Amino acid sequence: MGQIVELEVATPYGGLGRYDHLALCAALRVDDPSRVVVEQDGMSRAMVTVYPSNPLASTPVPTDRDLMMDRKGRIIIGRYHNGRPVYLRLYDMLTGSAQRIALFGTTGAGKSRSLQLILAALKRNGAVTWLADLKSGQSVPEAKGQVDWHATTQEEAIHMLRAAVAVAEERMRRYAAMGRTAFLKDDPDPLLFVWIDEANRLLEKGAPYREEATALVKELGRTGRSVGVGVGLAAQASHLEEMGGSDTLRGMLKEGEVILLRWSSGMMRQLVSDGLLPTGETLQPIPKYLGVRTLRSRLDLGDDDDDRPGTQGMAYHLTGEHPTAMLRFSRVGSIAPAPGLDPEIVELYGNGSVPGVEAASVDMAGEQYAVRGTGVILPLFDEEDGDGTSTRAPSGAVSPGRSLRLPDRILRALQDGPLDTYGVLEALKADGGKAVKPGSVRNALGDLKADGLITSDGGTHTLTE
Numbered sequence: 001m002g003q004i005v006e007l008e009v010a011t012p013y014g015g016l017g018r019y020d021h022l023a024l025c026a027a028l029r030v031d032d033p034s035r036v037v038v039e040q041d042g043m044s045r046a047m048v049t050v051y052p053s054n055p056l057a058s059t060p061v062p063t064d065r066d067l068m069m070d071r072k073g074r075i076i077i078g079r080y081h082n083g084r085p086v087y088l089r090l091y092d093m094l095t096g097s098a099q100r101i102a103l104f105g106t107t108g109a110g111k112s113r114s115l116q117l118i119l120a121a122l123k124r125n126g127a128v129t130w131l132a133d134l135k136s137g138q139s140v141p142e143a144k145g146q147v148d149w150h151a152t153t154q155e156e157a158i159h160m161l162r163a164a165v166a167v168a169e170e171r172m173r174r175y176a177a178m179g180r181t182a183f184l185k186d187d188p189d190p191l192l193f194v195w196i197d198e199a200n201r202l203l204e205k206g207a208p209y210r211e212e213a214t215a216l217v218k219e220l221g222r223t224g225r226s227v228g229v230g231v232g233l234a235a236q237a238s239h240l241e242e243m244g245g246s247d248t249l250r251g252m253l254k255e256g257e258v259i260l261l262r263w264s265s266g267m268m269r270q271l272v273s274d275g276l277l278p279t280g281e282t283l284q285p286i287p288k289y290l291g292v293r294t295l296r297s298r299l300d301l302g303d304d305d306d307d308r309p310g311t312q313g314m315a316y317h318l319t320g321e322h323p324t325a326m327l328r329f330s331r332v333g334s335i336a337p338a339p340g341l342d343p344e345i346v347e348l349y350g351n352g353s354v355p356g357v358e359a360a361s362v363d364m365a366g367e368q369y370a371v372r373g374t375g376v377i378l379p380l381f382d383e384e385d386g387d388g389t390s391t392r393a394p395s396g397a398v399s400p401g402r403s404l405r406l407p408d409r410i411l412r413a414l415q416d417g418p419l420d421t422y423g424v425l426e427a428l429k430a431d432g433g434k435a436v437k438p439g440s441v442r443n444a445l446g447d448l449k450a451d452g453l454i455t456s457d458g459g460t461h462t463l464t465e
Contacts, residue, residue: 007048021284024048032292033284037081039325040281054290055081057309062330062348067121073099073185075121077114078313078329086317086327088257090122090230091191096182098191098230100221105261107236108288110312112139113332113345114261115197115234119143120348127191128355130164132157134198142345148356149372154202156377158209159368161216162439164194164229167357168220169421169459170364171227183228189358192229194220199233209380215446221256223459258318262286262311281324286314364422366438381443406444407453409433411463414454418462421445 025033034054040046059079066076066085073091080086089099101118105111122129123146130149133139137152144150151157171189175181185191196202202213220231263286289308313329333345357365368378404412406428413419413427421442428436445461448454455462 002052004052005050007050008045009048010045012044019046019282021282032290034287034290036284037326038282038284039322042281042323049081051081055083056311056314056326056328057290059313059328059331061344062117062332064124066330067117067124067348069121069125075118075125076330077117078315078327080322080325080327082325086320086329088118088259088317090118090125090127090193091183091185091228093185096184097225098183098193098228100225100230100256101232102256102258103232103234103261104259104263105236105315106263108310108312109236109261109263109286110314110329111234111236111261112197114259114313114315114329115195116140116142116345116348117329117332118232119147119195120345120350122191122193123147123352123354124350125191126186126355127193128357130160130192130194132160132194132196132202134196134201139197142341142349146346146349146354148354149369151372153377154207154209154213155380156368157196157202158212158216158380159366159378159439160194161196161213161220162442163365163369164192164224164231165216165219166364166366166421166438166442167192167361168224168227168229170361171229172223172459173420173422174360175227182226185228189228189361190355192357193232194229195232195234197234198236200235203233203235212446219459256319259315260318261313261315262288283316283324284326286311286326364438380439404433406436406440407448410441410444410448411453414461414463418460420459420461424461 019038021033021036021038024038025031025036028036028048028050030036030050032054035051037049037051037055038046039049056079062076069075069090070087071093072087072089073093074087074089076085077088078086088101090101091098103111103115103118105114119129119131119140129147130151131140131143131147132151133141133143134152134154134157137144137150149160151160175183183189183191196217201207203210203217207213217231217233220229223229224231260283289310291308293308313331315327315329316323316325317327332348333342357369362369371378409428409431410424413424413431419427421438424445425436425438425441428441445454445456449456449461453464455464
């Protein structure tokens, strides 16, 4: 067959379009299942396209134009099976919202190179990127030096998430004073994206900081959008339970941009049960290799090498306009492994300077941000006095605040009315007590909320009545 054949099929109105892909290929007498692509409309119809060879066997490299955001805040990350561009939204210019992105795939599915494309696009568009590569920096090594903050440990990832929440809260305070309800890119602040690569290592059961990491990602998802702070998770998750075990977190991702590379059967069941894939719709499985596997007799002494092309970068954009249409990311990097940094990936980032966070938020980003890139990892929790305060005290007269523990000082500050985290910090500076770090205050606020002594909504903390 040398031509493309399209068939439009339908079930009775209101019926669900379930189908068996291998049975469909057998009925069409097609021996290579990857040549048959089925796209459903979410109701009762489907478009079946039979290609002479898999249309995604190769894809072009991304162009400069692909990597620049269009008027809707989108970049082009690849092509669908029919050649149409695949758009990924980084920033919604209509609502003034930074996006939440999830990139899932099993080992060898092409997650790292797909992430490199997104990171390069963020830099080219002037966005500030904070990246935690939790494979000790090996997952996307070319990103080091191309992002504003590059971390390789779970401890620094927690520092990074805390800092992002603090920056979001600082921006909320400034925007409220301006009467602004949405984010306007580069006016006055740049878009800020926090990416956690190998996020399953931080969020899976048994991970040492799972509870706090999940809470911080959820907080960014709730409060970061309207102030230009986005969050992205890239993971080799085989089950959504490995991504924090939180219904709120999964719900947050469903409202963002979710891309699924080659997956496991367990992940597919979870996608349906969690509502990421509409009930009744089916995704054509992505094989490890394209083409037909050759069966050989034990008497055949010929060469047994399998030179079928791989499927790295083939995926589905589950929250896009065509969730059941197979796509492939643009080709990123050299075809053969490089002995060091891949020059093609380094070139993808461009020669521009690395954008940094705005001066107004540097202090709120905290001490770990100030020493980023030096190899110094500060303690996550203060241990000097056991109450989250430093032994260094401010000069001046002794005040009643000197005799109180940090949680009690916070409760006293909130007696005058609700405050955001920035306001709490300012109140603690003025109460004459021991100097305190922003991270300690955030920890204490979390404990007070867990104990039911305060409530927090949109970054504002209030005493419980």
